[in-house]
Amino acid sequence: MNGQAGTVWLRFLLALAVMVLWMPAAAQATEAQPQTANSAEAVKWLQRLGPAMNMTSYRGVFVYGRGQQVHSMQVAHRYNGSMVEERLVIQDGGSGEIVRRGMEVVCVLPAQDTVTLDAIVPSGPLADSFSDQLLPATRWYQAQMLGEGRVAGYAVVKIALNANDPYRYSYRLWLEKDTGLLVKSQTRNADDQILEHFQFTSLDITDDIADSELQIATADKNQTSTISLEPGSSATELVTRLQGWSLDWLPAGFEPAATPRSDKRQVIAFSDGLAAFSVFVEDLASLDMPTGASRIGATTVYLRPVQSDGRQVLISVVGEVPPVTARKVAESVRFNSAAVDSANVDSATASLVEHQDASR
């Protein structure tokens, strides 16, 4: 009798001990669950963003601000099942517009003489470039749902993309709930200050976009410049264009993104899917430049004049990255001493690729 009661008591104690031990673990599990589910949901939204950018038809006005500058632009965007057509009209300052039909873009910009749009080469087919870029980007950023809200009259979800390291900025993205269209975005630094912002102030998501809304209004054909978005040279070709110099350091996740068709200057662009920067290396004997960084909103310009083989060379890193990143990249430029021949170009290529791998 007494022994039986003792066994029951022991069992009760054991059960209690198990419960006490198990409960914190269970509590932890339920806490961790929403966190990963939250992140997974954010990534799911980001997956929708790429197609939504192209395949949603809409018209509206958005504002874009960086540094002291705020611009507003009117946009009409139509997708007819196979081709994207869009037209952007600058609403303040000088008049100008950009009209795109499929892979052809016509620009009429206020300072037309300074724009050489033929220098643009896309990094890939437009239709899927954004989504392709964003997915690997989730490796370098922590995606998180921040709740819901309203922008330009539409219900939205708010997503944070927080940088995993100090070499890139963080982002807040607002996506329209039905279509996944990006309706607002902010670029923030480590102190959570907003450096650059983009936001629709009026928006109408509709399939009813007239042809007239997409036609270029500028009559004078001489003022326009047309470019094609057909993919030109690939990233691998780009890397072989580096002549006489290479990069010893790149922030993790940044890969060659676009190649400009400039023979005189040495340029290479990198992107991690969200942020991008360009590295310029140019002989500038006649121009003295200071060393250091300037910032315009989220854009950093880092200048580093150096002597190489008795020549005055200017290294410039320009992009939406923190000054410390731009400086590290600029300081990692290494010149190959010998004159440029094919062997040197090959070794430059090799070292760039090698360092990219090492940085991962």
Place this chain on the structure above:
Amino acid sequence: MDDRLRETLSAMMDDEADELAVRRLLSFSDQDEVRGQWQRWQQIHDLMHGTGAAADLVSPAADVSAGVWQRLDGGVPASEHNAAKAAGRQRWHWPAVAMIAMALVVGFGAGSGWQSAGELELVTAQTTAEPNATATAASVSEVSLQGLDDRQRQQIHRYLLEHAQHNSVGAGRGSVGYARLVSVDTGGY
């Protein structure tokens, strides 16, 4: 601070203050109060314009009131002077450069949202253009674009433009990419 000074401050925000009033404001004994008032209004201004980005561009400690005085005494740059004359305005137009400098004096906002007159007028903290010898590994020396000459600024403008082009239409960034391109093209940052 009396209503008249407050009015001047308000007018400066709207780019409409006259020179005399600005001199009076700068001579006001309690500059802390001026600074505080400006800051509060600037915050409202930022909220209305959805900005607030520029605050990090200026060091709160930066004191360039001397620069504003100099501008007031030395007059406006020739190009702006001519522009003002051409416009045939009666009112003395408070130049954008001085406006931004004023924002630096009060140490907040750097006039975010104002559209400046056209040429490059980037505002950064007043720092040395030379590499800082005592700089630690983490710090990056800042270059003030205002301190550069025309050719240097043109060079930087070219780089900005080219970078914006790399990332506009081609990179699939949609409207943000276009906006960056237009932003550089129209200048005035």
